[in-house]
Amino acid sequence: MISIPFSGSKRNRYKEVKQIIQDNGYKKVYEAFGGSAVLSVNLFREGLVERAVINDYDRLFDLYPAYLDIKDTLIQKCLEAGFIKSNKRLNATQRAYLQSMIATIDEKYWRLLANNFVFSGKQTGSLKPLYFTYFHNDITTDKQREYLQTVQQMERVSMDYKAFLKQYFKDFDDTTMIILDPPYMNSTQKAYDNRYFFGLSATLQMLQMVKEMQVDFIFFNMIERDVIEVLKVFGFQDFEVSTRRITQTSTSSREDCLAYVRNHF
Incomplete structure (x- = not known):
């Protein structure tokens, strides 16, 4: 596995995501909140998916x-x-x-x-x-240069996540996995591209959008019980959650929750 300094805690969830992809035969991955896109980059690099599209919203890889x-x-x-x-x-x-x-x-x-x-x-x-x-x-x-070489072989765009999902919706099928890693609704750091507040309301709008698309997705957020509650609000029944504690400082830690949602009806 390869990563860069900006991959954060997601690098530690790669094995879980890799297992989900392999066990369920997903061949296409769309990462709507790219960041470092560490999950998509490694899935593509290892040949586990045939197509990986990352939304480099803040144009990290242009810089x-x-x-x-x-x-x-x-x-x-x-x-x-x-x-x-x-x-x-x-x-x-x-x-x-x-x-x-x-x-x-x-x-x-x-x-x-x-x-x-x-x-x-x-x-x-x-x-x-x-x-x-x-x-x-x-x-x-x-x-980091090795990582960049992989990114340069992938499909990369830069747009609002809503526009991203709408643009690629026509390509979604039973082999598609969407990865959603938005600013966490429970976090004190909720800026979206340092401009927009991305709290509970924005999270609910995002989940409503992906529900209507009827495509499977992985959803990252902070507190497990809140993740489960919001998924149930939208009627999602077929999902699994996996939560870890992430060290923030020498004296504090937080929950980091991964929800794998099967969204076909």
């Missing part, structure tokens, strides 16, 4: 080639300046040097560079150069 080159250059300059990879904060001189370089880079790349230079607790939607105070995590780009 990726240039980002990787920028990262390589930045890492090299840091190493030449004597930086040592560590989980500890850089000293004042090193922070000033790093921040001066970050200030010269287009802001659209900052959220990608944050993985190596920003404390993990900072929100990437409102970064400033002064937040760049670390030199940690994987400082190479080989694995």
